[in-house]
Amino acid sequence: MPKITYISNAGVSRTIDVPLGDTVMEGAVQNGIDGIVAECGGNCQCATCHVYVEEKFLTILKPIAEDEDAMLETTASPRKSNSRLGCQLHVTAAFDGLVVHTPPTQQ
């Protein structure tokens, strides 16, 4: 399984094996990563699974779709060029080694 590293705003790092096809959000929620809330359950409706993706991995991600883009406009922490919603990132083999940072706040 691809390994994904989640780094909290306080700098705490955890690396988790996330099954192929699951999302970056699910990997966090199922392993008790606090920095991701996922209030709507992964339906691209709430923007509480906001992550900052380390720049070098941005190219392996599918482009931001219209609904994700609209939600990213409403994140509680500032949207940056590397902002994504974890629920929209379905893990592929290319995700192995991915590093994401969770924002200071999700709500």
Added chain:
Amino acid sequence: MAVVIIGGGQGGFQIAASLRAEGFQERITLIGEEPQIPYQRPPLSKGFLLGKQEQRHAELRPAAFYDTQRINLVTARATAIDRFARRITLDSGEHIEYDTLVLATGARNRLLSHGNVFYLRTLVEAAEIRQRLAAANDVVVIGGGFIGLEVAAAARTLSKQVTVIEGQSRLMARVVAPVVSEFFRCQHEARGVDVLFDQTLLGISEKEVQLGERTRRPADLVIAGIGVVPNVELAVEAGLSVGNGITVDKYLQTPDERIFAIGDCAENPSTFSGDLARLESVQNAVDQAACVAKTIVGHRAPYGAVPWFWTDQYDIHMQMAGLPVGFDQVVTRGDPQTRKFSVFYFRGGRLCAVDSINRPADHMAARKLIGARTTLSPDQAKDESFDLKTAT
């Protein structure tokens, strides 16, 4: 200061999670009737039926969460509330004492008087329908509301012959304007779904559904989605006030100040409808839970979150904001032919709701505008050169 929550659905889960997030340290007991740990229901009529999602994807948190957060999960049915002793009785005969009680008892499906019908609310029911769908050829869906149409879309996507039977003259008639109903009728029909209106159901056998004298449809699987009934019985027996739900004030509190009610089972004053509202949605359950959790830890504030909702049918994503109660004017932004448009509902000249079909940016703008009691005019709403984000 023990908090007991009755109901292990989205709202019940969220009360417990929000209390811990607010720093609440004392005992939390979450009583749910279903054997599974709390899960979300929206995927059950969507990706789960298609086999794209499994139970573990629907679980709101893994089992370990409840241990680490010290949330005591009890699988049982609460049978009585003794408000004087502040004590819940369970079907096991066991008692649980509370200082604060939150009723998040949800709702149950309305049932037909006919047999041979399946209903979808729980994970067990969804799993049964998914299994039967695999073997079925002719699927009849009774009810042209959200659940019925999502099930119809899933069945059609699985290449089943699908008939939708609706008692009224258009789809989702209770909640959307005719232009939206018509759009969804066209989308279902274009994909080969047979949509029948103004029907009276006469009978259901193992092989067919009988509608009028001459109208029959073959059916090896019949699924009904004809609305829900709020679970208010416990509250009634405890002497609490109940209308179309457990009656609460703007703090979601019953007249017994130790008891709150949230989610599908509760009826609360809504500034968006101008009346009492009982809403059946994830947003309502989650936001009401968060509001009550804050009150319990001492940050009391009235509930006032903007209602929103969504439905996925095929590749059509509809998002709704606000409440289209008593609307007297409807304008459309964008062309339904493009399958991307929004419908704005006005009441007395003021925006009260917006349905956005494949236009997520409109939806997000709508949530803000409705929350801010916008003065957006119908002419501005339908003018695509007018930027909704600049409206106030």
